[in-house]
Amino acid sequence: xxxxxxxxxxxxxxxxxxxxxxxxxxxxxxxxxxxxxxxxxxxxxxxxxxxxxxxxxxxxxxxxxxxxxxxxxxxxxxxxxxxxxxxxxxxxxxxxxxxxxxxxxxxxxxxxxxxxxxxxxxxxxxxxxxxxxxxxxxxxxxxxxxxxxxxxxxxxxx
Numbered sequence: 458x459x460x461x462x463x464x465x466x467x468x469x470x471x472x473x474x475x476x477x478x479x480x481x482x483x484x485x486x487x488x489x490x491x492x493x494x495x496x497x498x499x500x501x502x503x504x505x506x507x508x509x510x511x512x513x514x515x516x517x518x519x520x521x522x523x524x525x526x527x528x529x530x531x532x533x534x535x536x537x538x539x540x541x542x543x544x545x546x547x548x549x550x551x552x553x554x555x556x557x558x559x560x561x562x563x564x565x566x567x568x569x570x571x572x573x574x575x576x577x578x579x580x581x582x583x584x585x586x587x588x589x590x591x592x593x594x595x596x597x598x599x600x601x602x603x604x605x606x607x608x609x610x611x612x613x614x615x
Contacts, residue, residue, distance in 0.1 A: 535591035542590050547597075556593045562586055 547554070558566070562585055569582040585593070609615070 535587045537587060540587040540590035540594070542585070542593060547593075550597070556589075556596060558589050559586065562589050 565584055566582060569584070571582070572580045574580045
């Protein structure tokens with residue numbers, strides 16, 4: 458015999474109960490069921506919450522874009538002298554080389570051909586604008602002065 462009852466069986470069982478037992482919860486059952494209703498039945502459905510969150514995101518994206526445009530008015534595009542990249546330093550540093558590239562640079566580089574240099578090695582053409590090159594230099598400086606030097610200090614208790 459199965460312990461799981463179908464809804465038809467449940468309906469039949471409830472109809473067979475005397476009227477005295479129907480709709481008469483005890484004080485404890487009533488208090489517990491009220492607490493459960495508060496937990497289970499949230500004031501907003503998940504669908505409503507998703508809609509509200511999505512509407513808030515759209516508004517947030519618009520506000521963020523306005524803020525970015527306002528800040529961009531005051532930004533200065535780096536000159537060629539600030540954006541010099543020296544491969545002899547860039548590629549000889551230990552560790553991984555990670556940097557950001559703007560969308561126009563990505564688009565430009567995606568249209569260039571890759572050249573096979575030797576077995577297992579390819580040369581990826583990489584063109585960077587002054588903003589990307591300057592950011593790469595700044596990123597390397599920050600890593601050196603704010604990460605590597607404090608790490609050495611910590612390691613040698615200086």
